[in-house]
Amino acid sequence: MKKRISVPAACLILLQILLLESCSKNEGIIMTVNGPVASRDMGVCLTHEHILVDFIGADSINDQRWDDSIVTEKVLPFLKQLKTLGCQTFVECTPAFLGRDPILLRSLSDSSGLKILTNTGYYGASDNKFIPQHAYYETADQLSARWILESDSGINGTGIRPGFIKIGVAGGNLSDLHKKLVEAAARTHLKTGLTIASHTGKAIPALEQLAILEKERVAPEAFIWVHAQSEKDLSNHVKVARMGAWIGLDGVNENNIEDYLVMIKNLKGNNLLDRILLSHDAGWYRPGEENGGEFRGFTALFERLVPLLLKEGFTEKDIDQLLVTNPAEAFTISVRRL
Numbered sequence: 001m002k003k004r005i006s007v008p009a010a011c012l013i014l015l016q017i018l019l020l021e022s023c024s025k026n027e028g029i030i031m032t033v034n035g036p037v038a039s040r041d042m043g044v045c046l047t048h049e050h051i052l053v054d055f056i057g058a059d060s061i062n063d064q065r066w067d068d069s070i071v072t073e074k075v076l077p078f079l080k081q082l083k084t085l086g087c088q089t090f091v092e093c094t095p096a097f098l099g100r101d102p103i104l105l106r107s108l109s110d111s112s113g114l115k116i117l118t119n120t121g122y123y124g125a126s127d128n129k130f131i132p133q134h135a136y137y138e139t140a141d142q143l144s145a146r147w148i149l150e151s152d153s154g155i156n157g158t159g160i161r162p163g164f165i166k167i168g169v170a171g172g173n174l175s176d177l178h179k180k181l182v183e184a185a186a187r188t189h190l191k192t193g194l195t196i197a198s199h200t201g202k203a204i205p206a207l208e209q210l211a212i213l214e215k216e217r218v219a220p221e222a223f224i225w226v227h228a229q230s231e232k233d234l235s236n237h238v239k240v241a242r243m244g245a246w247i248g249l250d251g252v253n254e255n256n257i258e259d260y261l262v263m264i265k266n267l268k269g270n271n272l273l274d275r276i277l278l279s280h281d282a283g284w285y286r287p288g289e290e291n292g293g294e295f296r297g298f299t300a301l302f303e304r305l306v307p308l309l310l311k312e313g314f315t316e317k318d319i320d321q322l323l324v325t326n327p328a329e330a331f332t333i334s335v336r337r338l
């Protein structure tokens, strides 16, 4: 059997609750695939990456489509390289029905030494190809109940708990189904304190989601505008950051660091450096492709973007803000209610 659980899930949860209580007496915590960790120990963090993404669709996906040992052989060297670059925490953004595999993530966390976060929630972008059937007819409260259960009891009997909520919406105005996903995420947040990271892209759906959160009495500080780099009118970054939401500039690669410099400078110039989350959206072992296809490493941010920022007058303190302070605040478990 592939997904064997070595320690009874109930014991793991009990242990995590005890850890959680001892951690949270006077400080914030994040939830990793190995249980709670003090937010101050999060260290340098990549806020939006992927180990594995399976694009087969919600109706066909199952975890027999990949072999953990083959994926590990391919991916582990990239994670070890990341560790040598000083990265300590890795936020894995692959949602359920797209290849989320908590057992694989825990194993990779153990062998790489990286702290890894996984998620709960459903991804509605890509024409709802990754939305399970029940999401069409269940209410926001019913969907939220599923996600709260994962947060409280672990994912699919593994005892591994999500560290954030991941949803995804399409690029234009929100459909009724996507509005429901946002409502479900808001209600899950109010019960669990998990931050909502939403695959969004442009400003229109970002603002519409924030309007729903306001109606649900969830503060913008609980919301990450994922892929904000797709919005070319940079005044919208400023507008949303001023509301208090997180601006995810998460597609850094070797060829676009100048664009990231412009976007980061724009926010810094408006005293909003404390609202930015950076990452590559890289990785992606793809089941079904030969040897998992082309895997993108996680180095451009450390080897190219950070040196460029320093050359352009950003201080070590600014870099620390971007890579340590902001992620710790964004992913700390706390209910942010309006």
Ligand SMILES: [Zn+2]
Pocket: 048, 049, 050, 093, 281
């Ligand atoms: Zn992504």
